[in-house]
Amino acid sequence: MKNKVCRSLVKLSLSLAFLATPLMLCAQQLHFSKQQQEGTVSLNFAWQDMNDAAQQLNFSENSGAFFKPFRNFRAYNPLSAQQAVVKKTLKAWQADPIDGVSIKLTRDNGQLGIGLTATSENALQDASAHLKRLSGEAKEQYLAQRFYHIFTRHDGKQGVKPDHVKIAEQSAPLLKALKPIILETVELRNIRLVTDYTFNFIQSIPYSKLASRQTSAGAGFVPPMQLLYQNQGDCDSKVTLASALLRSLMPRIEMIMVFIDGHALMGINAPLQAGDKTISYEGITYVLGEPTGPAQYPLGKIALQSEQAIDAGLYTVEKFHVNETVDEE
Structure with a gap:
């Protein structure tokens, strides 16, 4: 304005x-x-x-x-960010996996995602919570490196x-x-x-x-x-x-x-x-x-x-x- x-x-x-x-x-x-x-x-x-x-x-x-100082600053690209965060989350999971849970990359209409398979409902819930936390940390890191953040x-x-x-x-x-x-x-x-x-x-x-x-x-x-x-x-x-x-x-x-x-x-x-x-x-x-x-x-x-x-x-x-x-x- x-x-x-x-x-x-x-x-x-x-x-x-x-x-x-x-x-x-x-x-x-x-x-x-x-x-x-x-x-x-x-x-x-x-x-x-x-x-x-x-x-x-x-x-x-x-x-x-x-x-x-800000030579890497550019307009935020949601698709590029989503792909980078998924890959970073997958890497973080592989470094800290949960027993009895398998994980794999998925693709739906060009969108990358992560699929989980577990031996029990409880294991699946724990894995989902763990994955959500890793994904949130990956997104924060991605944004911070590019001088962005979540704005409310x-x-x-x-x-x-x-x-x-x-x-x-x-x-x-x-x-x-x-x-x-x-x-x-x-x-x-x-x-x-x-x-x-x-x-x-x-x-x-x-x-x-x-x-x-x-x-x-x-x-x-x-x-x-x-x-x-x-x-x-x-x-x-x-x-x-x-x-x-x-x-x-x-x-x-x-x-x-x-x-x-x-x-x-x-x-x-x-x-x-x-x-x-x-x-x-x-x-x-x-x-x-x-x-x-x-x-x-x-x-x-x-x-x-x-x-x-x-x-x-x-x-x-x-x-x-x-x-x-x-x-x-």
């Missing part, structure tokens, strides 16, 4: 009634360019922030940081989606080159200044529409460094970038990613201000934020559609808390 409600300015008419007409303004990227030479990528961004001030951010990084929506429906938290965790160290650059502009000890600067930057990056998490199988999602390189991303991609960049800037801040139908936002455990939109999760209060854009929302303000979903409880939370091994240098 693209944030269509942007910061408004009031334009007064010249009539005696002084009728106010809202002039909607969105985050504006003023410039983007990239250069690549001798194994280094240089990116140059310029944008107009929510105070109408021109901002710029230029940095260089080894090209490997943009392409190597607010209505209980399940699907497979990119593991945004894991991707953000592994992307944060790749963004360290931005920390001293950003600190030239904002004060690190002021959580809101750092967050709003980060949000404004990401809000100004061109937006691409989010495909359904339940059916897209990760198509359209790009990891943080690739998003910066391509200068475009959907809301899931932008929230992952915002989380990774804020983790690099503020390693000890507790954060969450919040997923509603067709959209994503995030929450930060920051000091509260009047009017903040918040949610509580596992005893912690988080101030919500909209890094997607193009609307220039500061921390604590979110789109009307997001607010309605939050108030109705139609959301799912994923924690992005501190990794004990985080490097604060």
Whole structure:
């Protein structure tokens, strides 16, 4: 869901009634360019922030940081996954078989499966339970190796989606080159200044529409460094970038990613201000934020559609808390 409600300015008419007409303004990227030479990528961004001030951010990084960490990430293929999980389950069974039970691969309309034969009903039940456990472990391993996981929506429906938290965790160290650059502009000890600067930057990056998490199988999602390189991303991609960049800037801040139908936002455990939109999760209060854009929302303000979903409880939370091994240098 693209944030269509942007910061408004009031334009007064010249009539005696002084009728106010809202002039909607969105985050504006003023410039983007990239250069690549001798194994280094240089990116140059310029944008107009929510105070109408021109901002710029230029940095260089080894090209490997943009392409190597998630080079195997691609859209999830259910058929390939099912075949791989069946084979992995069969291998795990062979390493830990049950006496009196035989097992074999089956194929039905192109779908691989596993058939069981047992000497008794009890043995068959035990074998089925054992097989289910092995299959579940095999699927979790398969997904984790490809940066995916099982996602449960607010209505209980399940699907497979990119593991945004894991991707953000592994992307944060790749963004360290931005920390001293950003600190030239904002004060690190002021959580809101750092967050709003980060949000404004990401809000100004061109937006691409989010495909359904339940059916897209990760198509359209790009990891943080690739998003910066391509200068475009959907809301899931932008929230992952915002989380990774804020983790690099503020390693000890507790954060969450919040997923509603067709959209994503995030929450930060920051000091509260009047009017903040918040949610509580596992005893912690988080101030919500909209890094997607193009609307220039500061921390604590979110789109009307997001607010309605939050108030109705139609959301799912994923924690992005501190990794004990985080490097604060």
